[in-house]
Amino acid sequence: MSSPGSGNRIVQWIEYRLPIFSWLDHSVGSGYPAPKNLNYLWNMGSLAGAALVIQIVTGIVLAMHYVPHGDMAFDSVEHIMRDVNYGWLIRYIHANGASMFFLVVYIHVFRGLYYGSYKYPRELLWWIGLAIMLLMMATAFMGYVLPWGQMSFWAATVITNLFSAIPLIGDPIVTWLWGGFAVDSPTLQRFFSLHYLLPFVIAGVVIVHIWALHTHGSNNPAGIDVKGPQDTIPFNPYYTVKDLLGLGVFLIVFAYWVFYNPNYLGHPDNYIPANPLQTPPHIVPEWYLLPYYAILRAIPDKLGGVVAMGAAIGVLFLIPWLDTSRVRSATFRPIYRQFYWILIADILVLGWVGANPPEGHFILIGQLATAYYFLHFIVIMPFVGWFETPRQLPDSIATSVLDKGGGVDSAKEGAQ
Amino acid sequence: MTGRCPTIFVRPVLAVVAACLALLAAGPLMAAGDGRAPKSPGFSFQGPFGTYDRAELQRGFQVYQEVCATCHALKYFAFRNLRSIGFDEMQAKAIAAQYEVTDGPDEEGEMFERPAVLADYMPAPFANDNAARAANNGSLPPDLSLIVKARAGGEDYVFSLLTGYEDPPADVELGEGMSYNPYYDGSQIAMPPPLVEDGVEYADGTKASVERMARDVTTFLTWAAEPEMEARKRMGIKVMTFLVLLTVLLYMVKRKVWRDVH
Numbered sequence: 001m002s003s004p005g006s007g008n009r010i011v012q013w014i015e016y017r018l019p020i021f022s023w024l025d026h027s028v029g030s031g032y033p034a035p036k037n038l039n040y041l042w043n044m045g046s047l048a049g050a051a052l053v054i055q056i057v058t059g060i061v062l063a064m065h066y067v068p069h070g071d072m073a074f075d076s077v078e079h080i081m082r083d084v085n086y087g088w089l090i091r092y093i094h095a096n097g098a099s100m101f102f103l104v105v106y107i108h109v110f111r112g113l114y115y116g117s118y119k120y121p122r123e124l125l126w127w128i129g130l131a132i133m134l135l136m137m138a139t140a141f142m143g144y145v146l147p148w149g150q151m152s153f154w155a156a157t158v159i160t161n162l163f164s165a166i167p168l169i170g171d172p173i174v175t176w177l178w179g180g181f182a183v184d185s186p187t188l189q190r191f192f193s194l195h196y197l198l199p200f201v202i203a204g205v206v207i208v209h210i211w212a213l214h215t216h217g218s219n220n221p222a223g224i225d226v227k228g229p230q231d232t233i234p235f236n237p238y239y240t241v242k243d244l245l246g247l248g249v250f251l252i253v254f255a256y257w258v259f260y261n262p263n264y265l266g267h268p269d270n271y272i273p274a275n276p277l278q279t280p281p282h283i284v285p286e287w288y289l290l291p292y293y294a295i296l297r298a299i300p301d302k303l304g305g306v307v308a309m310g311a312a313i314g315v316l317f318l319i320p321w322l323d324t325s326r327v328r329s330a331t332f333r334p335i336y337r338q339f340y341w342i343l344i345a346d347i348l349v350l351g352w353v354g355a356n357p358p359e360g361h362f363i364l365i366g367q368l369a370t371a372y373y374f375l376h377f378i379v380i381m382p383f384v385g386w387f388e389t390p391r392q393l394p395d396s397i398a399t400s401v402l403d404k405g406g407g408v409d410s411a412k413e414g415a416q
Numbered sequence: 417m418t419g420r421c422p423t424i425f426v427r428p429v430l431a432v433v434a435a436c437l438a439l440l441a442a443g444p445l446m447a448a449g450d451g452r453a454p455k456s457p458g459f460s461f462q463g464p465f466g467t468y469d470r471a472e473l474q475r476g477f478q479v480y481q482e483v484c485a486t487c488h489a490l491k492y493f494a495f496r497n498l499r500s501i502g503f504d505e506m507q508a509k510a511i512a513a514q515y516e517v518t519d520g521p522d523e524e525g526e527m528f529e530r531p532a533v534l535a536d537y538m539p540a541p542f543a544n545d546n547a548a549r550a551a552n553n554g555s556l557p558p559d560l561s562l563i564v565k566a567r568a569g570g571e572d573y574v575f576s577l578l579t580g581y582e583d584p585p586a587d588v589e590l591g592e593g594m595s596y597n598p599y600y601d602g603s604q605i606a607m608p609p610p611l612v613e614d615g616v617e618y619a620d621g622t623k624a625s626v627e628r629m630a631r632d633v634t635t636f637l638t639w640a641a642e643p644e645m646e647a648r649k650r651m652g653i654k655v656m657t658f659l660v661l662l663t664v665l666l667y668m669v670k671r672k673v674w675r676d677v678h
Contacts, residue, residue, distance in 0.1 A: 088644040088648065237673050251663075259648055259652025260464055268568050268570075271562040
């Protein structure tokens with residue numbers, strides 16, 4: 001859509017009454033300028049949006065066949081897998097889609113962390129994004145309960161029991177959450193209701209996220225502000241076609257899981273019907289929650305573990321201020337950049353510990369990795385920001401694109 | 417896009433990938449119980465183009481009928497599904513008619529027995545879990561419809577378990593009625609060795625060795641757990657081909673559109 005209202009009279013008629021074409025143009029069209037140096041990590045936002053749409057569409061179809069009742073849920077899932085036309089396809093897309101959604105969202109978050117996308121003036125954008133991530137976790141957890149297999153049931157038991165750590169009112173809260181005195185059909189039914197509701201809440205918060213994004217525009221790999229039209233290109237066609245290319249690659253990876261390895265990311269125990277009398281030997285969450293699970297178990301006290309797990313995400317809300325450097329992009333921060341990759345390794349270690357039973361050396365490794373996680377944000381981030389000497393920033397996005405050599409010879413000033 | 421991007425990313429990304437590979441090599445992501453790692457005998461249905469061998473499926477169904485079904489239910493298996501493993505309609509109806517199912521109530525309000533038809537599901541060997549435990553020394557034989565998906569190691573595990581019975585080592589004292597099987601979590605299993613040489617007489621004349629029967633019934637149970645697998649893999653090839661071509665085209669369009677920016 002080039003200049004809105006041009007040409008077509010029907011378009012003009014609508015545009016005069018409801019300026020939807022100019023709105024689109026300013027949102028994802030040629031009227032929305034974007035930095036010209038965005039790399040492929042900037043594809044993740046549109047991919048997350050695509051993943052959300054895929055989850056909602058497949059989820060609506062699944063809900064037509066699923067029965068949210070303790071006695072029938074497991075059978076109804078097998079009914080979907082065996083008797084519903086292409087039910088297996090819809091369910092495998094939905095189940096693996098959750099993993100794909102988290103995959104792109106985590107890359108999106110770590111991209112923001114690397115390039116300082118949380119810094120002025122994008123603090124609220126970052127907060128809204130974290131809110132989306134929390135909503136996703138709640139939605140994914142409740143969705144995982146719905147097949148009512150062994151892991152569903154015991155995950156629901158473990159996670160709802162976390163609320164019993166709250167002093168004084170913990171136990172009544174857990175009973176209230178369960179809708180009874182144990183995880184049972186009422187729990188399943190309310191989880192189904194909320195699992196259907198929350199994706200639409202996410203969609204609403206995503207709109208606010210994009211609103212905040214479009215107020216100051218995308219950050220970019222150089223982490224410097226757009227200084228003029230020479231630094232930008234129109235979103236359409238440049239980033240629409242680049243996002244479509246990313247979508248193609250994303251769907252290839254997605255299709256691999258759905259068609260060739262649909263159960264790898266799940267747990268075999270979830271094909272055993274829920275049994276309140278038999279606890280599985282190892283209760284583990286899906287891979288995307290493993291690092292938090294490791295942090296939860298690293299603290300040998302229930303309330304302490306819950307607080308630590310909450311703080312692991314809570315601390316992310318504070319990093320716009322914990323990061324004291326005025327340079328956004330880690331590309332120009334030689335010290336911080338190394339700590340960034342150590343943090344990534346630390347989180348992978350946490351995930352590995354979370355997948356294993358809390359015994360032997362896993363306990364110590366989990367505790368050290370948890371300690372380092374908080375050390376990174378609370379100590380390393382502010383101190384590196386104070387003491388590090390950043391490399392010289394490029395003059396502008398345009399010069400950083402032209403100068404592919406690395407250093408910036410025409411730089412007049414260093415860190416701004 | 418900056419020309420610097422590769423040098424920024426390649427090394428750390430490689431490091432992370434290497435770390436992931438090291439973690440994967442160090443052991444499976446999910447702890448798979450304490451049993452011995454299963455054998456991998458190789459099955460025709462494995463791999464992206466794998467399909468079920470119809471003769472194996474039918475022989476495996478016979479092993480289930482004559483051996484496993486004594487104790488194990490197969491609740492998601494309907495007789496109409498026999499069509500999918502290569503029986504024609506007459507054969508499937510004849511097999512179904514061997515089973516009695518409870519129907520009703522009739523006009524007098526009584527339940528009655530009748531021969532099964534294609535729409536019926538495989539009857540369970542026991543009326544309920546308690547009856548199953550009472551007949552099996554207190555142990556509950558699990559339903560086998562999903563057993564291949566419900567165990568770490570899948571078909572390899574089921575095959576290994578069926579062929580993995582051994583005499584217990586000197587230091588192991590077996591519980592009453594238990595058998596020693598190192599592939600089972602804890603090595604003591606309540607199921608006695610189910611397969612013996614020539615335990616079934618195959619309709620197609622195949623020699624019924626323990627390995628042959630284990631392979632056949634494992635194939636059948638994999639099909640029972642994943643009856644959609646062949647359709648899924650066939651569709652996967654089409655979808656993948658389409659997506660790869662589309663992505664190549666998108667790549668070329670992207671190059672063309674961006675030519676003036678670079």
